[in-house]
Amino acid sequence: MTAGFKARAAEALADPVLKVAVERTAGTAETKRAAAVAAFEDFEAARTRAAAIKDHVIAHLGHYLEQFEANAIAAGAQVHWAETADAACEIVLDICRRAGAKSVARSKSMLGEEIGLPHALAEAGIERVETDLAEHIIQLAGERPSHIVWPAMHKTREQVSTLFRARHAEPHAEETIAAMAQSARRHLRAAMLGADVGISGANFLLADSGAVCTVTNEGNAELSVVPPRVHIVTAGIEKLVPSMDHAVHLLRMLARSATGATLTQYTTFYTGPKRGADLDGPEEMHIVLIDNGRTKMRDEGLAEMLRCIRCGACMNHCVVFRQIGGHAYGGTYPGPMGAVLTPALDGLAASRDLPQACTMNGKCQEVCPVRIPLPTLLRGWREKSWREGLEPASTRGAVRLWAWAARQPWLYRFGSRLAVRGMRLFGGKWITSMPLASGWTRHRDLPAPQGRTFMEQYRERRR
Structure with missing residues (x-):
């Protein structure tokens, strides 16, 4: 974070194109979510159950981590533990070096952004190909994600068209979204199939089977991690759920809250590497379980934030986010959830303006599928900033x-x-x-x- 939040926010407010781009996506997401929730019987009861599932796991985190590790190893995966972001990156780089990797295909993962994995791969001289369409856009533009579900939501389709025409070998002939998607597919397909290592995140980790669940709308995760010889998963320890039944319930909440869909297009469960009778799949599967401050959050009054399933609903409905977009927040995670997480990850002194960037209207808590009391947590940061004398x-x-x-x-x-x-x-x-x-x-x-x-x-x- 170079410039301060206020300077970044002022720059964003002065950009009329940004407002149009953000409103197009966030406004559509808000409308679709409302329709999906209206059609979901007893949605409020489902929210309560989702919150209870996450709270149970967080309260018994050690038990479920041990269970997941044992079952993942039994399925043939190798499990690694990383306390910090740097340790996690070093584990990933070591696996890549041992595999002789010159290129990696990476499916969208906000945790990867959180630990600085893209920069670590670049510094190690390993070519990284972002296979998610939106992540591909911002990789070509040399920018950071501005949203956890739609990383390129700050770009208009007109800007994307210009970018593709400049960077794709076979750019689109027609000015349509479908033609631009085809251009990206042509550009990315060979890179995905030829990568030495595939890297993904995890939406959920199933303790009773050692399985890893990924959710995408493009199928890029499957093409990113199945053809390469090695599959690396980077996952926060809070991603655990006890069983498939719990994962399915949270998947129903995730899809409706994120995009307004009944279920995401591609929901895949990976349980270990390729077995003898399998026709395809990686020969090695490595799961890197990352703390990076999560245990500290649980022990210091932010346990409720660990419920987060990264749906993005809070930012889609946030009046501040929809005025300034995601980059103004400066950290990996924008919007209300970012205003709670960034002080925990980067320190309150460096990000004290973020909890102040909230009207406390409570809409984020109202739409959160796991009932995170975001305004309460933001008030807690404000009070701590005051107690510690950080306010001017x-x-x-x-x-x-x-x-x-x-x-x-x-x-x-x-x-x-x-x-x-x-x-x-x-x-x-x-x-x-x-x-x-x-x-x-x-x-x-x-x-x-x-x-x-x-x-x-x-x-x-x-x-």
């Missing part, structure tokens, strides 16, 4: 002044009446400019108050 002196002084005024009822009422009536001097229904309010008016018009304070209207209604 100007902010602390302003809050103390406001607190003093709020304890003087007559002064607070007088100031409120004065402010509400004074604001009407700067506009009729909308305020386009006002002293000390540029943050509210620089990129939008501020609705002018009706002329009376809330308490004045409240007393009148009671009368």
Whole structure:
């Protein structure tokens, strides 16, 4: 994170193309999710069960990790443990070196982004091919993902067309999404089939069988990890579920919350490497189980965040995310879930502005399929930032002044009446400019108050 959050947010707000691109995707996702949820009988009860499944695993994490390891090894996989991001990258690189890998095909994995795997592969001189269509787009553009489900949602189709025409050997002839997808398929197919190693993430890890579940809409995960001789899985330890029954329930919640679909197009379970009678599959399967702060999160009041199944619903419905997009957040994970996770991963001092970038309207908690109390967790970071003295002196002084005024009822009422009536001097229904309010008016018009304070209207209604 080079520039601070406020600078990145200001840059994003000034970009009209970004707003169009984000709204196209997030708006469609919101509409489709609403329809999928309306057609799902007892969705609220299903959310409660999903949260209970995740809470149970988190509370008994050691038991399920041991069970998963034993069953994965029995199925022929090799299990590796990594406490940190650097340790995880070194394990992956060591496997690649022993396989003599010159190229790897990688299916989309936010955990890979979290641990810095793309950079580690590049520094080791190993060619990396991102096989997910959106990840392919941002790899060509030299950018980072801006969303955990749609990494290239900040790009318009017009921008993607220009990029493909410049970088593909056989670019599309027609300006249609289907033609552009065909262009990407031609570009990626040979790379996927010729890769020395396939790398994937995991949506779920099944403890009772040692199986790894991946979910995609393009089938790229299957082509990325089945043809190569070696398959490497990088997975956070919180991805565990007890059994197939639990995985299926969470898959139903994941698809509806992420894309509004009943089930994702390709849902695949991998249990060990190729066996003697199998016609295809990798000869080796390595599963790298990664902590990277997750145990600390569980032990320090963020256990509920470990429920997250990475559906992206919270950001699709977030009024802040839909104004500034994902890159403004600076970390691997954007939106409300990123505002909780980034301080845990990168430290609160480096990311204290993220928990502040929230209106606390509660929509993220309302749509979360595993009932994560995101506003509560964000308030917890705000309180910690205050306790540890991370807020600037100007902010602390302003809050103390406001607190003093709020304890003087007559002064607070007088100031409120004065402010509400004074604001009407700067506009009729909308305020386009006002002293000390540029943050509210620089990129939008501020609705002018009706002329009376809330308490004045409240007393009148009671009368």
